[in-house]
Amino acid sequence: MKIAVTEVEYVAHLARLALDEEEKVGFTRQLNDILTHMDRLSRLDTEGVPPTYHAIDMKNVFRADQTRTWLSRAEALANAPDQENGCVKVPRVVEE
Amino acid sequence: MGLYDMPINNLNKLIASGAVQATEVVEDVFDRIEQVEGKVRAYLTLNKEAALQQARRIDEQVAHGEEIDPLAGVPVALKDNICTKGLRTTCASRFLESFQPPYDATVVERLRARGAVILGKTNMDEFAMGSSCENSAFFPTHNPWDLQRVPGGSSGGSAAAVAAGEAVYALGSDTGGSVRQPAALCGVVGMKPTYGFVSRFGVVAFASSLDQIGPVTRNVQDCALVMNAICGRDPLDSTSADIAPPDFTSFLTGNVKGLRLGVPKEYFAAGTDPAVADAVRAAVDKLCELGAVAEECSLPHTEYGLSAYYIIATAEASSNLARYDGVCYGRRDEVRADLLEMYLHTRKNGFGPEVKRRIMLGTYALGSGYYEAYYLKAQKVRTLIRRDFEQAFQKYDVLVAPTSPTTAFKIGERTEDLLAMYMTDVCTLPVNLAGLPGISIPCGFKDGLPIGLQLIGRQFDDGRLLQAAYAFEQNTDFHQRRPQLDGTGR
Numbered sequence: 066m067k068i069a070v071t072e073v074e075y076v077a078h079l080a081r082l083a084l085d086e087e088e089k090v091g092f093t094r095q096l097n098d099i100l101t102h103m104d105r106l107s108r109l110d111t112e113g114v115p116p117t118y119h120a121i122d123m124k125n126v127f128r129a130d131q132t133r134t135w136l137s138r139a140e141a142l143a144n145a146p147d148q149e150n151g152c153v154k155v156p157r158v159v160e161e
Numbered sequence: 162m163g164l165y166d167m168p169i170n171n172l173n174k175l176i177a178s179g180a181v182q183a184t185e186v187v188e189d190v191f192d193r194i195e196q197v198e199g200k201v202r203a204y205l206t207l208n209k210e211a212a213l214q215q216a217r218r219i220d221e222q223v224a225h226g227e228e229i230d231p232l233a234g235v236p237v238a239l240k241d242n243i244c245t246k247g248l249r250t251t252c253a254s255r256f257l258e259s260f261q262p263p264y265d266a267t268v269v270e271r272l273r274a275r276g277a278v279i280l281g282k283t284n285m286d287e288f289a290m291g292s293s294c295e296n297s298a299f300f301p302t303h304n305p306w307d308l309q310r311v312p313g314g315s316s317g318g319s320a321a322a323v324a325a326g327e328a329v330y331a332l333g334s335d336t337g338g339s340v341r342q343p344a345a346l347c348g349v350v351g352m353k354p355t356y357g358f359v360s361r362f363g364v365v366a367f368a369s370s371l372d373q374i375g376p377v378t379r380n381v382q383d384c385a386l387v388m389n390a391i392c393g394r395d396p397l398d399s400t401s402a403d404i405a406p407p408d409f410t411s412f413l414t415g416n417v418k419g420l421r422l423g424v425p426k427e428y429f430a431a432g433t434d435p436a437v438a439d440a441v442r443a444a445v446d447k448l449c450e451l452g453a454v455a456e457e458c459s460l461p462h463t464e465y466g467l468s469a470y471y472i473i474a475t476a477e478a479s480s481n482l483a484r485y486d487g488v489c490y491g492r493r494d495e496v497r498a499d500l501l502e503m504y505l506h507t508r509k510n511g512f513g514p515e516v517k518r519r520i521m522l523g524t525y526a527l528g529s530g531y532y533e534a535y536y537l538k539a540q541k542v543r544t545l546i547r548r549d550f551e552q553a554f555q556k557y558d559v560l561v562a563p564t565s566p567t568t569a570f571k572i573g574e575r576t577e578d579l580l581a582m583y584m585t586d587v588c589t590l591p592v593n594l595a596g597l598p599g600i601s602i603p604c605g606f607k608d609g610l611p612i613g614l615q616l617i618g619r620q621f622d623d624g625r626l627l628q629a630a631y632a633f634e635q636n637t638d639f640h641q642r643r644p645q646l647d648g649t650g651r
Contacts, residue, residue, distance in 0.1 A: 068525065080479060080524040081486070082517055083505035092521055095579060099522060102580055103468040106538050109545070116540030117547055119370055119400070120596025121357045121620065126399040140263040144490035153489055156498040 067100040068093060164189040165326045166643070169235050169383045172329060176234040179223050183216035183234030187278055190236045194280075194327045197646045202302050203312075203322035205241050206249050207281040212236065215278045222276075232390055233276030238328035240319050241282040242289055243374065244363040245269055248279070252365050253297040254287045256485050256492045256511035266363025267395045268332060268374050275390055280328055283318030287513045288482065289339055289367045291315050292585040293575065296515045301572055304347060305644035306610055310569040313343030313585075319377045320347040325646055330387055331377040336367050337470055338564075338589025340375040341601035345564035345613020348603045348642065350378045350630070353589075354388065355621045356596035357402035360395030368477035369400070371470075371593040380640050381602065381631040385409035388623065404621055412624040417632040418452035420625075423557030427463035428588050433566040440605030440612040441563045444633060448561070451632055458557065460549040465542050466591040467583060472526045472539035473594070479523030485511060518579075547595045554619045559629050563588050564601035564613030588615060598623040602630045603639035611639075 073093045077084045084092065138151055147154040164172065164186050175181040191209055198204060219234040239245060242252045244262035246269075251257045265273065272279070286296035294302040294317030302317045304310040305325040312321040316333025320343035323331050333340040335353035344351025352375045359374045366372065376387035392406035424445055429438045445455050487493035487507030494506040512520070526535035553560060565585060575582040592599040597617055604614035614633070618626045634640050 072525075073521070076521055076525045076528065079528070080520050081483075081501075081504040081508055082512075082520065083509040084517075088514075088517070092518060095518060096522060096525065099471070099579065100525075103472065103535065106465060106468050106472075106542055107534070109462075109465060109542060111538060111541035111545070114541040114544050116537055117543040117594075118540060120543075120547065120594065121355075121400070121402060123357070123400065123402075128396065136263050143263060144260055146487060146491075146493035155488055156495060156500045156503055158500050 066097055068096050163193065163326070165193040165329070167329070168380055169232065169329060169378070169386050172235050173229070173231055173233065176219065177223060177229050183219040183278065184213055186234060187212050187216045187236055190280060190328065197325050198327060200303060200308055200646060201305055201321050201325045201327065202300055203283055203318040203325065203327055204238070204281045205251055205253060205284050205299060205318070208248055208279055211248070212278050212280055219276050230275040231386055232272065234278060236278045236280045236329050237272060238280045238283050238319055238322045238331040239269065240285055240316050240331070240333045242285060242334055242365040243269060243332060244365070245279065245282065248282065250282065250365070252288045253285045253299060254511065254513070254516070255298045258492070260491055262363070264363065267360035267397060268391045269363065271390055283316070283322055283331060285318055286315035287516050288365065289315040289334055289336055290478070290515050290519050292338070292342060292582055294318065295572065295576055296513060298513050303572070304569045305646055306348060307569065310571050310610070311346070313346035313565070313569065315339040316377065317343045320344050320349055320351065323347070323349045323377050323379060324644060326643070330379070330383055332374055332391070333377050334364055334372055334374050335593065336371045337474060337593050338586040340377060341589050341599055341613065341615060342565050342586060344377055345601045346569040346611065348611030348639070348644070350381055350384050350600065350602050350640070352376050352384050352388070352600040352626070353592065353598060354392060354623050355598045357400055358392045358406060358621065358623065360398040360401045362395055362397040366481040368474040369481060370477060371474060373593070381627055381634050382410070382413055384600070385413055385627050388627070402621070407624050409624055409627055412628040413631045414628060415632050415635050416452070417448055417629055420448070420453040420559060420629060421557045422448060422453050422455035423458035423553050423560045424455055425460045425463065425553070425560055425562055426457050427460055428562035432584060433563060434568065434607065436607040437563050437566060437568065437612050441561065441614055444604040444614045445561050447636060448629065448633055451636060453629070455561070458553055460553060460591070462542065462545045462549050463591060466546055466594060467587055469539040469542040469546065470590040470594055471522070471583060472535050473543065475519040475523030476527050476536050477523070479520045479527065482516070482520055543594050546591050550595045550597060558618070558625055560617040562615045562617065564615040568607050568610035568612060592617055596620055598626055600626045600630050602634060604633070604637070605639060
């Protein structure tokens with residue numbers, strides 16, 4: 066086994082996904098299958114090979130730090146599930 | 162031939178000359194949609210009123226004697242992960258079921274500026290994760306050539322719409338083959354431009370180092386016209402290349418004399434349908450008949466592409482999809498008044514199984530203790546795959562391969578076997594890993610199902626692919642066949 070149910074639970078927590086029991090069992094089996102297939106990568110000698118994070122040769126891209134108009138507050142909030150006084154509203158985070 | 166079935170050029174000329182009104186074209190396409198959409202189900206959202214309004218503006222311009230753009234008045238469908246201001250953009254996900262983007266993607270802005278008429282938004286695999294359109298949270302799309310079969314994916318709605326005459330052309334997005342593979346399975350042209358040629362601003366991010374928007378069209382000339390509209394630097398996408406794109410129609414010469422073709426043997430490995438391999442080899446012969454020269458070549462790390470791709474793509478996805486937390490937009494499920502519970506349940510209910518699976522895999526591959534074994538290893542293998550291509554391109558101008566190892570499979574056939582589904586993209590995903598341009602064009606049929614020919618080029622040499630594709634197309638008639646949707650389907 067490459068990955069056990071307890072690890073699946075841990076990864077799900079990191080990913081902020083609530084899983085039900087059926088999903089835990091299913092993902093454990095499926096991730097094992099996929100990771101086993103991916104083991105073939107370890108057969109390759111990559112000593113001294115640099116990683117590619119970006120396929121196109123590109124240096125840092127800078128622009129002038131200037132203000133410009135973008136979305137209005139109303140536009141930015143138009144899709145918010147909940148809002149109050151022009152702010153996005155979420156459940157209380159800080160204890161009373 | 163109905164108006165809905167005409168090439169971009171012909172339609173645009175008819176509209177520009179006043180012989181046909183842009184509104185008539187829109188009406189004709191919507192008549193076609195009404196006729197076949199019940200069978201194909203390519204669209205998630207239709208936009209008829211706004212489309213007619215836009216068409217009327219073009220007609221007014223023509224009436225005033227103004228010159229119009231080569232894309233003006235021509236109806237286009239957009240994959241539903243491309244943001245359209247005020248027009249619902251769902252990514253085929255429950256999470257974004259009622260999301261109304263506050264801005265247009267850069268490609269949409271560019272099309273609008275040219276007078277394009279937006280028909281609606283097409284179905285896809287949720288968040289572009291899939292190869293069959295079966296991962297749409299809403300419904301599967303059907304292949305117009307055989308309604309029992311998938312259109313491919315993830316841009317399956319775009320490819321099916323164009324093949325069925327429900328759009329003159331479409332845009333899709335291609336992260337590992339998501340434009341080329343459905344184009345192959347639906348018998349149309351699909352192109353993934355070089356990474357950085359087309360702005361990604363406003364396309365919902367899946368794997369940012371791989372994603373690229375591309376055209377789906379019924380012929381190569383249309384593809385070149387759309388490339389002219391969408392390519393070019395955009396300050397809003399810092400990964401967009403500072404390279405002036407050429408006039409892509411200038412490559413449509415029909416001449417391939419002396420063009421050097423490489424045929425990578427690994428792309429014909431076990432699992433490739435012999436009929437697909439035969440059709441691709443016949444296409445190579447055809448190109449040689451026209452003056453190209455071809456020989457077999459090798460891209461030795463091809464077999465590692467799939468694993469490297471699924472690690473990199475899912476790692477990037479797990480990070481990109483962290484934004485779906487129920488705070489600023491999209492779905493929210495509140496359970497008790499608790500922020501963590503809100504995240505957990507919003508994401509549980511908002512994402513479908515394949516999206517969750519990929520978030521899990523990506524989170525795992527980035528996790529401490531696994532980063533080196535999986536993520537870093539995959540990025541090193543990505544270098545090896547890039548080098549394979551670089552070496553091949555020292556000798557060849559264009560590589561020729563199948564787009565998909567098989568023709569369209571039956572709906573439900575691969576949903577239980579994840580690796581079989583992932584293998585669907587084995588010929589297309591190395592191209593994304595290396596940031597290269599690729600195009601799929603029709604090159605044959607097996608039992609009435611289309612076969613796609615894939616051409617792969619050097620970075621920013623996209624025009625060369627159009628040159629070879631056009632020469633092949635002009636000397637064959639595969640692109641002229643149409644699915645029979647008037648009867649009961651198969």
